[in-house]
Amino acid sequence: xxxxxxxxxTLWLTLAASSLQAQRIKGSDTVLPIAxxxxxxxxxxxxxxxxxxxxxxxxxxxxxxxxxTTDIAMASRSIKFSEQMKAKSAGEDLEEVTVxxxxxxxxxxPSNPVKQLTxxxxxxxxxxxxxxxxxxxGEDRKIVVYSRETSSGTYEFFKESVLKNKNYMSGSLSMPAxxxxxxxxxxxxxxxxxxxxxxxxxxxxxLAVSYDNANYAEPTLxxxxxxxxxxxxxxxxxxxxxxxxxxAPLLKFVLSPxxxxxxxxxxxxxxx
Numbered sequence: 462x463x464x465x466x467x468x469x470x471t472l473w474l475t476l477a478a479s480s481l482q483a484q485r486i487k488g489s490d491t492v493l494p495i496a497x498x499x500x501x502x503x504x505x506x507x508x509x510x511x512x513x514x515x516x517x518x519x520x521x522x523x524x525x526x527x528x529x530t531t532d533i534a535m536a537s538r539s540i541k542f543s544e545q546m547k548a549k550s551a552g553e554d555l556e557e558v559t560v561x562x563x564x565x566x567x568x569x570x571p572s573n574p575v576k577q578l579t580x581x582x583x584x585x586x587x588x589x590x591x592x593x594x595x596x597x598x599g600e601d602r603k604i605v606v607y608s609r610e611t612s613s614g615t616y617e618f619f620k621e622s623v624l625k626n627k628n629y630m631s632g633s634l635s636m637p638a639x640x641x642x643x644x645x646x647x648x649x650x651x652x653x654x655x656x657x658x659x660x661x662x663x664x665x666x667x668l669a670v671s672y673d674n675a676n677y678a679e680p681t682l683x684x685x686x687x688x689x690x691x692x693x694x695x696x697x698x699x700x701x702x703x704x705x706x707x708x709a710p711l712l713k714f715v716l717s718p719x720x721x722x723x724x725x726x727x728x729x730x731x732x733x
Contacts, residue, residue: 483510483511483512483513484510484512485513485531486500486533487514487517487531488531488536489516489615489696490518490615492536492698495560495696496514497514499715499720499724503715506714512711519534519538519612520613522699523540526699532707533698534698534700535696535697535698536614537613537696538614539695554701555699556702557698558716560724561695561721561724561729562694562729563685563693563729563730564682564684564685564693565619565657565658565693566656566657566658566660566661566680566692567583567668568653570646570651570652570665571664571665573594573651573666574600575598575668576668577669578670579674580670583670584625586604586653587633588627588628588629589632602650605651606629606630607646607653608634608635608655609635609636611635615656615657622692639660642654642655642656643656643662647664659727661680668680672691676689680692682728698715718733721733
């Protein structure tokens with residue numbers, strides 16, 4: 462797989478735009494909101510275009526791309542080596558485009574008095590070494606750990622960045638989508654989980670996080686852009702290079718000032 466910046470000649474784009482086809486986008490639930498909003502705006506200015514967007518997780522999106530049941534795969538993680546090998550064996554040449562960045566917020570029940578945690582404390586909680594909130598300055602209450610399913614790019618990124626690639630505790634409760642984590646955490650006083658910044662709502666409480674045990678930062682758009690908040694990741698679109706002409710107009714729009722402004726207003730970090 463080749464990773465490169467998405468640069469296409471204006472004339473070539475004009476030719477591609479003149480033959481817009483129906484396009485399918487599938488994958489990461491984290492990327493889903495910006496994919497939907499940019500696709501809607503794109504179709505409003507290109508009436509001949511038809512774009513459908515569905516979630517399911519990063520792994521689901523990449524599998525669909527390899528199975529030719531989607532044109533663009535949304536992913537909140539980089540493509541895995543096993544996925545690269547599957548693409549190579551099938552003679553597929555995949556392209557990667559970074560469309561935005563996202564901060565991953567650690568969330569708890571609104572009644573939880575804990576306000577901040579270090580990366581090590583988070584690792585100990587999600588690995589099952591710390592099991593009661595009183596061990597991290599909270600109430601005498603059992604910690605209930607919620608995580609995403611293994612096909613989720615959010616699951617993979619949290620494991621890589623926060624757990625340093627160590628395994629989650631066996632008793633963590635796997636949720637099929639971000640909305641399920643929000644609902645579960647909002648209804649469980651001892652709960653902890655993680656969601657993309659754009660999904661944060663008054664139903665849940667976010668925690669400040671420190672990776673150096675000294676400087677804590679809240680998961681806000683401003684802190685993510687300034688890199689004060691440490692849990693930030695790129696978000697990707699993947700596509701088959703042979704279909705570049707088909708997906709080029711939409712990708713050009715997503716990376717345009719208008720597209721990036723939609724991304725920023727949605728609570729994500731623009732790439733430009």
